[in-house]
Amino acid sequence: MGDFGHFNTRVFHWMDARSKKSTRPEDPYNYLTGFGNEHQSEFIPGALPIGQNSPQICAYGLYAEQITGSSFAAPRSGSMRNFVYRRRPACVHGATTKIKTNTSVTAAFMNASGNIQNIPAQVSWSPFIIPDKADGAVDFVNGLHTLGGSGQPSVREGLAYHIFAINSSMQGKAFVNMDGDFLFVAQEGHLDITTEFGHIYLQPSEICVIQQGLRFKLEINEAKSPSGARGYIIETWGTKWELPELGPLGGYGLANSRDFLFPTADIDTRTTGAWNIISKQGGEYYNTSQNHTPFDVVAWHGNYIPYKYDLSKFVYHNTVSVDHTDPCINTVLTAKSRDPHAPLCDFLVFGPRWDVAEHTFRPPYFHRNCASEFLARIYGPEGTGGRSEVFSPGGASYEAGFTPHGNADERTVGAMHAKMKAMRVGENQLTFMLESCRSLLFTEWALKDCGVLVAEDIPESAWDLLPDRFGQNEEAIRLLKEMGRM
The missing domain is CATH 2.60.120.10 (Jelly Rolls)
Known part of the structure; x- marks a missing residue:
């Protein structure tokens, strides 16, 4: 094993861990397994309705809410949706207002202009800079930077490549990408990602997909990442990530479906006070506030769920x-x-x-x-x-x-x-x-x-x-x- 990178990232291979569970030793959470599966999870027994999605009165006084990631009439193979059972519906919030946008984020790539341009050659970048804490706190909202892209989310066609470089956790705020799906690639630092469906712990050489319209909060594990965190994001518009066909390889190989991990329900009962929900729409930032946590889901079921994968498991x-x-x-x-x-x-x-x-x-x-x-x-x-x-x-x-x-x-x-x-x-x-x-x-x-x-x-x-x-x-x-x- 060796140490490489600015902050001494430990080289990891899954087989070296000799783990008896599906995650690395540092990961504190439990997960469900299987890419493309229908999953379900409940934090409190009996919170998940059986045999129906929307009871007249949900258990424990919860509210049923549906989130769809595809058209209602999409064929069964392409239908993506879920039901969540939460303390307050997501629609319980204040007015939505446009806020000061992170100027290094964009989602408009239809034509070359003074702000975006082609590169007809080969280019390289040295390590992207993680901001020094002495210069102020930079969380995910302001630490996201767009490198390039093609297309535009409003026409549901295209993609964008971003990096994130942060030195602090999100406090009292959640982020939701209304434009498309985020595929995170952790490169430096350990991340604790809270989603509406539970926690995902992300380490260097792991990837995570958080789909369009789902709320999340990015926190840094300070003990493991004293200087901050850095990584890459691939954003896709109008399409979903899939496993490639295996063809003559047969039933197994490359990234096996059983190695994709999905969170389990874990309601936030610790935070109080106001929350800001920051949404990215057309590359612009908008804010709405609410007086309760957005991570109040007690149970859920469906197939439109964030997931992660350890790249060292690749065959x-x-x-x-x-x-x-x-x-x-x-x-x-x-x-x-x-x-x-x-x-x-x-x-x-x-x-x-x-x-x-x-x-x-x-x-x-x-x-x-x-x-x-x-x-x-x-x-x-x-x-x-x-x-x-x-x-x-x-x-x-x-x-x-x-x-x-x-x-x-x-x-x-x-x-x-x-x-x-x-x-x-x-x-x-x-x-x-x-x-x-x-x-x-x-x-x-x-x-x-x-x-x-x-x-x-x-x-x-x-x-x-x-x-x-x-x-x-x-x-x-x-x-x-x-x-x-x-």
């Missing part, structure tokens, strides 16, 4: 004969687009695994993909894994669709002459990649105000390691002369 599949496998073999979750042949976004992971391909150039081949690629290191040493991964944990890199890229370092030359023996790759590191059919437009914050943009392209000198070997090959020159081409 890798790669070639055992020849040639490098396309990166889609590492897809954890996929979000579909209107084009059945091109996902809006695939979430991929690259961690420790074996490489045994024979007679093969083992690193990723040079390529120009129709998909855009966004990579970020969760933990691991610098300078490993290719041009797109030379940044430190907490940073990122991006290549737009059809941008030529590949490895440009000494390892590329070495791989051409390496002895073909089984070897471990990705040791002591974990990286995720987002592949999208969209080329993104990037914000002014990402290209200037973040202060950690490294470069708009790699230096030309890097390609000196890849000379024109064909032009120096004597046999090739002889044949060209015989063909009258020289």
Whole structure:
């Protein structure tokens, strides 16, 4: 085991924990299991109605409330909804007012402008800065920053990439994203996330999905994260995350459905006084206040529930004969687009695994993909894994669709002459990649105000390691002369 990253993130692999429960040792909560399942949970026995959803009088004086994540008439396979049983309905609140918006958050990516622009090259970011506590408290509401995106939530089409960098917990406030679903990737610090359905404890190299319209509160475990927390968010509009089809792999592999964890009901009975509910709609912030906790659900059932997944449980599949496998073999979750042949976004992971391909150039081949690629290191040493991964944990890199890229370092030359023996790759590191059919437009914050943009392209000198070997090959020159081409 090793320590990497600015705040000494401990490298973790699930099999090393030898745990007898489905969570890591630090996680204090209990969970339900199974991606796509119908789940139910009650904090007090008898709070959940049996055989119906909305009794004339609910047990213990609770109120029944439905939350739908899809159209009422959606086919059964796509229907997402739940019923919650709470002390006060969510509609019990004051007036909704627009408040000072976090100016580094946006949701409008329909056309390039002065505030958002294309990147027709490769770019990288050093680790995004976690604000110093001495400069003031920054919680999730103000610590969310948009990097780029495509489309717009009002037309239910597109996505956005964000980072969050915070040094304090949310106090007396909850957040709700009216625009789309949030997929959180924890990179630094331990997070205790309170949702209407219970708690989710999120550690580096775990991911969490909180769907559109669901309220949550983000708190930092101060003992585990004295300097703050940082991570990434993928926001999707008009589509839901799904497990990729396994095809010839059969019933198991990649991210197994049983490894996705869902919270259990846990009503908040400790907080009193006023609460602010901050909603993000069209990239703008709005506030409504209420004099009771929004986390007052005693029981619930349905399939529109937040969930988390430990990336170290991912089951890798790669070639055992020849040639490098396309990166889609590492897809954890996929979000579909209107084009059945091109996902809006695939979430991929690259961690420790074996490489045994024979007679093969083992690193990723040079390529120009129709998909855009966004990579970020969760933990691991610098300078490993290719041009797109030379940044430190907490940073990122991006290549737009059809941008030529590949490895440009000494390892590329070495791989051409390496002895073909089984070897471990990705040791002591974990990286995720987002592949999208969209080329993104990037914000002014990402290209200037973040202060950690490294470069708009790699230096030309890097390609000196890849000379024109064909032009120096004597046999090739002889044949060209015989063909009258020289």
